[in-house]
Amino acid sequence: MRALKLLFVLALLCVGAIATDGWRALNQSITPPQLPATFELERGQSWQAFVRRMRDQGWLEHSRDAFYLRAWGRLDGQARRIHSGEYRLDEAVTLSELMDMLVAGRVVQYDITFIEGWRLSEALEALRRHEAVRHTLPESAGEADAALRDALEIDAESAEGWFLPETYRFPRGTADLSILKRAHAAMQRALSDAWDARRDDLPIDSPAELLTLASIVEKETGAVAERARVAGVFKRRLDRGMRLQTDPTVLYGRDPERSGRLRRVDLVTDTPYNTYTRGGLPPTPICLPGRAALNATAQPAEGTALYFVSRNDGTHVFSDTLIEHNRAVDRYQRGGGQ
Known part of the structure; x- marks a missing residue:
C-alpha cells in the first residue's frame, strides 16, 4: 500500500512538473530569426505539419516548445479553430499569444486603391500587378x-463604370473577382443613394444614365467645387436638346490605335461615344x-452657363x-493666355 501511495505521489509530481513546464513554455517569448517576419498557415495544412515547419524554420528554439504547442493545440481543441492565411509578427510573442492570433484569424491585410476617373481597364491592370491578388479573370480586356x-449580373453593354x-x-490570395464584387456592391449602394437624392427635373431616366x-x-x-457646375452645364444642354460636345467621351470611343491629344479628325469621326456627332448620352x-461626381450629377448647380x-x-x-466661350477658348487654349 505504501508503495502504491508513493507511486501515486510521484505520478502527481511528474504531472505537476510537466504542467508547470508546459505553462512556462507556452508563456515564454519566442523570437523569429528576424523581425518583422511573416509566415503562412496554408489551407488544409495539419496542425502537426504547421508546428513542424515552425520548428524547422527556427521559430521554436527548443523541441519542447514544439511538443507543448502541438499538444496544447490538440488537447485544448484550438487547432480546429485556427484560420489559414498569412500572418506577420513585428515583435516577439509567446506561444500563447501566437495561438490567440491564429484562432482570431488576424491575418495580414493588403490594400488596393481604384482611382476616381480610372477606366475599368486600369483597375484590372492594377489588380494584375498586385502580388497578393489571386488572378482569375481573363487577361483580355474584352473577355x-x-x-x-x-x-x-451587370445588365449593361459594358461593365465600365460599375x-x-x-x-x-x-x-x-483573395481573387480579383472577389475584390471587384465588393467594389460593384459599393457602387450600387452609392448610386442608389445618389439616385434617391436626385433633383426631380433631371433629364435622365435611370440610375444607369x-x-x-x-x-x-x-x-x-x-x-x-466645380463638379456640380459642370453637371449643371450638361443638364441644361440635355434640357435644350444640345449635344454634350465633351472631349473625354470622344477619347474613350476613338480608335485605340490612335494616341495623344485629340485632333479635329477625332471630333468629326462618328462613333457611339462621339458627343460632337451624336446627341444624348454615350451608350456606357x-x-x-x-x-x-455621382452626388454632383444628381444635384447639379443652378445657373445659366452652357459652355x-x-x-x-x-x-x-x-x-x-x-x-x-470662343473668347475664353482663344485666351486659354489657342493663345495660351493667363
Missing part, C-alpha cells in the same frame, strides 16, 4: 469585361466615377453664350 458582367473607386483591404453622366463629369474636372460610362473651357490649371471658365 474580362464579359466575365464580370456574367458573374456580377465599380466604386475606393481603397479595398483584403488578405493574401446617372452613372454614365457622372462618369463624364468625373473626367471633365478634378476640382471638387467612360470611367469609374466617385461619390462626389466651359479649361484654364489649364485644373479649373474652368464658364460661359453663357458661344461668343463668350
Whole structure:
C-alpha cells in the first residue's frame, strides 16, 4: 500500500512538473530569426505539419516548445479553430499569444486603391500587378469585361463604370473577382443613394444614365467645387436638346490605335461615344466615377452657363453664350493666355 501511495505521489509530481513546464513554455517569448517576419498557415495544412515547419524554420528554439504547442493545440481543441492565411509578427510573442492570433484569424491585410476617373481597364491592370491578388479573370480586356458582367449580373453593354473607386483591404490570395464584387456592391449602394437624392427635373431616366453622366463629369474636372457646375452645364444642354460636345467621351470611343491629344479628325469621326456627332448620352460610362461626381450629377448647380473651357490649371471658365466661350477658348487654349 505504501508503495502504491508513493507511486501515486510521484505520478502527481511528474504531472505537476510537466504542467508547470508546459505553462512556462507556452508563456515564454519566442523570437523569429528576424523581425518583422511573416509566415503562412496554408489551407488544409495539419496542425502537426504547421508546428513542424515552425520548428524547422527556427521559430521554436527548443523541441519542447514544439511538443507543448502541438499538444496544447490538440488537447485544448484550438487547432480546429485556427484560420489559414498569412500572418506577420513585428515583435516577439509567446506561444500563447501566437495561438490567440491564429484562432482570431488576424491575418495580414493588403490594400488596393481604384482611382476616381480610372477606366475599368486600369483597375484590372492594377489588380494584375498586385502580388497578393489571386488572378482569375481573363487577361483580355474584352473577355474580362464579359466575365464580370456574367458573374456580377451587370445588365449593361459594358461593365465600365460599375465599380466604386475606393481603397479595398483584403488578405493574401483573395481573387480579383472577389475584390471587384465588393467594389460593384459599393457602387450600387452609392448610386442608389445618389439616385434617391436626385433633383426631380433631371433629364435622365435611370440610375444607369446617372452613372454614365457622372462618369463624364468625373473626367471633365478634378476640382471638387466645380463638379456640380459642370453637371449643371450638361443638364441644361440635355434640357435644350444640345449635344454634350465633351472631349473625354470622344477619347474613350476613338480608335485605340490612335494616341495623344485629340485632333479635329477625332471630333468629326462618328462613333457611339462621339458627343460632337451624336446627341444624348454615350451608350456606357467612360470611367469609374466617385461619390462626389455621382452626388454632383444628381444635384447639379443652378445657373445659366452652357459652355466651359479649361484654364489649364485644373479649373474652368464658364460661359453663357458661344461668343463668350470662343473668347475664353482663344485666351486659354489657342493663345495660351493667363
